[in-house]
Amino acid sequence: MDKSILKKVNLFSDLNDDELEKIYSHSTIKKFNKGEMIFFETEPYNGFYIVIEGSVKIFKISKDGREHVIHFIFPTNTFAEAPLFEQYDKIIREEFTYPANSMALEDDTKLILIRSDVFYGILEKNKNISLKMLSGLSKKLRHLNNHIDSISQGVSKGLAIYLLKELEKSGNKDKNIIELQISKHDLASYIGTIDETLSRCLKKFQENKVISVKGKTIHILQKSVLEKTVKL
Amino acid sequence: MDKSILKKVNLFSDLNDDELEKIYSHSTIKKFNKGEMIFFETEPYNGFYIVIEGSVKIFKISKDGREHVIHFIFPTNTFAEAPLFEQYDKIIREEFTYPANSMALEDDTKLILIRSDVFYGILEKNKNISLKMLSGLSKKLRHLNNHIDSISQGVSKGLAIYLLKELEKSGNKDKNIIELQISKHDLASYIGTIDETLSRCLKKFQENKVISVKGKTIHILQKSVLEKTVKL
DNA sequence: GAGTGACTTTGACTTAAGTCAATCTGAAAA
DNA sequence: TTTTCAGATTGACTTAAGTCAAAGTCACTC
Incomplete structure (x- = not known):
């Protein structure tokens, strides 16, 4: 080593x-x-x-x-x-x-x-x-x-917070792309929920064109909506 | 001072x-x-x-x-x-x-x-x-x-955990009495819920003769039930 | 290229917990 | 003693999230 x-x-x-x-x-x-x-x-x-x-x-x-x-x-x-x-x-x-x-x-x-x-x-x-x-x-x-x-603010907020933090960490300020470092199962249990609920929540964001998900790659289409979700 | x-x-x-x-x-x-x-x-x-x-x-x-x-x-x-x-x-x-x-x-x-x-x-x-x-x-x-x-295990468990921990802290092993150090409002927000839900949860325990509540004094009538609640 | 198995998604349903509004209680103040 | 008021409780209702079961997706192996 x-x-x-x-x-x-x-x-x-x-x-x-x-x-x-x-x-x-x-x-x-x-x-x-x-x-x-x-x-x-x-x-x-x-x-x-x-x-x-x-x-x-x-x-x-x-x-x-x-x-x-x-x-x-x-x-x-x-x-x-x-x-x-x-x-x-x-x-x-x-x-x-x-x-x-x-x-x-x-x-x-x-x-x-x-x-x-x-x-x-x-x-x-x-x-x-x-x-x-x-x-x-x-x-x-x-x-x-x-x-x-x-985690005590519900799944949507918890997810929005996670996505924004990851985006900040990635540093790719222009690209608005996140590469998930972890499995969706672990993400679910991290934000205090279960796989199905996370899946539905991701879907909801996708339907509203806030993000797009392809495997572990997530495009943030409307950062502002995520920020608004966090703020209520 | x-x-x-x-x-x-x-x-x-x-x-x-x-x-x-x-x-x-x-x-x-x-x-x-x-x-x-x-x-x-x-x-x-x-x-x-x-x-x-x-x-x-x-x-x-x-x-x-x-x-x-x-x-x-x-x-x-x-x-x-x-x-x-x-x-x-x-x-x-x-x-x-x-x-x-x-x-x-x-x-x-x-x-x-x-x-x-x-x-x-x-x-x-x-x-x-x-x-x-x-x-x-x-x-x-x-x-x-x-x-x-x-907190991520629901209100009943959270409350049971809190009560058992307080009982242990109080040291009064025989008496099975807790004197709450905090208001019910703060307790609610500590276990991740709101006043009404805490109130209902305390009531439920009382109906089942698990505890009895008088102001900030709580008698633990059936410690074993609380322990069972924690374990599922 | 079919088959396996892990991961993910979806649908239908149940349950727990939050919301809103009304009422109750009990301790302190007048 | 009556008044007052914050704290606590209750009921009726809504909503978010969990459960269970089924089906779909995808990357590997054989």
């Missing part, structure tokens, strides 16, 4: 090559195929992950089997790092569990597992890394704030 | 009296009456708060006016601390906003405002405080994870 990926990980951006090398040598590379579970929320916590290639979803499963996606994670981003700071003693004794479930979304998804004890070692010698962590967690917190808000 | 409250603030538990004194002398005490806004999410960020007395809700307002409560904050707890770590430069120039709205829930709610620059000063000299912060943010993150899950 290419070690240079570690340099692109925000969390490690202040570390020098020696330190990165140390992390690399103490960590484990793991590979997953599409649909494979990375961890369950019932499982003892033993460290956090960095996505190298592919993508991952973090989700809860309700007792009736429905799943609720909380985050999608893409390369250079970390996940499951928050438990490290909740109960130091319990983490060490592996008496703490993961906060949710996670699954690989693509074949050949490559992850680095940083074990708790390895991370605590890094932290000892690089106190500044805690600021990076704070920055990362703060962003996730803000994201969840917004997410909670958006 | 009694400075000793600062000692009870988890975030400051490692600081000595001198440092606490310094924080105290550099911070502002603010008082609010019930229903008064502490900050809006449109407002430039200038620091975070500690609740001394009373209580506070953190919430989003959707464009149609409905509100969605994300957190309730009680004495010795902090709120609005996450933005400090998101964009240092923007925070300094006050070009960053609060992540949500907040309102006092009781008359004579007393808060301490710690301005961003004051906090950065503390952080400089007490790197360990960042670990306390991480711990606090991690807990909020876990809370939000669970909250997202619970």
Whole structure:
């Protein structure tokens, strides 16, 4: 694997090559195929992950089997790092569990597992890394704030919000094209609904010439209508 | 005001009296009456708060006016601390906003405002405080994870989850009595619904002899039924 | 190029929850 | 004690979204 990926990980951006090398040598590379579970929320916590290639979803499963996606994670981003700071003693004794479930979304998804004890070692010698962590967690917190808000406003709004955010991320300001990074099933469960309802909602937008959908490619025809949908 | 409250603030538990004194002398005490806004999410960020007395809700307002409560904050707890770590430069120039709205829930709610620059000063000299912060943010993150899950499962489940959590918090294992800390309106908006629906749901539980409600006092008559409701 | 299987769409139906408007309750004020 | 008013409840109704079952689409394999 290419070690240079570690340099692109925000969390490690202040570390020098020696330190990165140390992390690399103490960590484990793991590979997953599409649909494979990375961890369950019932499982003892033993460290956090960095996505190298592919993508991952973090989700809860309700007792009736429905799943609720909380985050999608893409390369250079970390996940499951928050438990490290909740109960130091319990983490060490592996008496703490993961906060949710996670699954690989693509074949050949490559992850680095940083074990708790390895991370605590890094932290000892690089106190500044805690600021990076704070920055990362703060962003996730803000994201969840917004997410909670958006799912409690119904499917159309939730979808409109998602589409607009994706459009902004893509940066293709002129083209008004989104390439979905995730399956429609995962999108549905992310915006807090089920496949059928998402399908109908996409159809409704298409009938009104607001968007056009072809597989995972979505053309935004009338951005203004989406914005209006969000605002009521 | 009694400075000793600062000692009870988890975030400051490692600081000595001198440092606490310094924080105290550099911070502002603010008082609010019930229903008064502490900050809006449109407002430039200038620091975070500690609740001394009373209580506070953190919430989003959707464009149609409905509100969605994300957190309730009680004495010795902090709120609005996450933005400090998101964009240092923007925070300094006050070009960053609060992540949500907040309102006092009781008359004579007393808060301490710690301005961003004051906090950065503390952080400089007490790197360990960042670990306390991480711990606090991690807990909020876990809370939000669970909250997202619970609101997307319908009102009955959401209510059952809330009641069981409150029962656990109260510690009165024998008594099976909950004293609601918040209004029914705020409870409704916390579990993602409206006053009428909450009212009907409470009624339904009462008709089935699962709970009995008298003002803000709720007797849990059949904990097992609530647990069953959560599990489907 | 037919066949398999996962993903997606559609239709008919049921159910949960929101809306609007009216009424009730109980604590504080006069 | 009566008045007042915010908070809470109820009823009748509408609407959004979930359920179930069937059929369609598309990319692979054989």
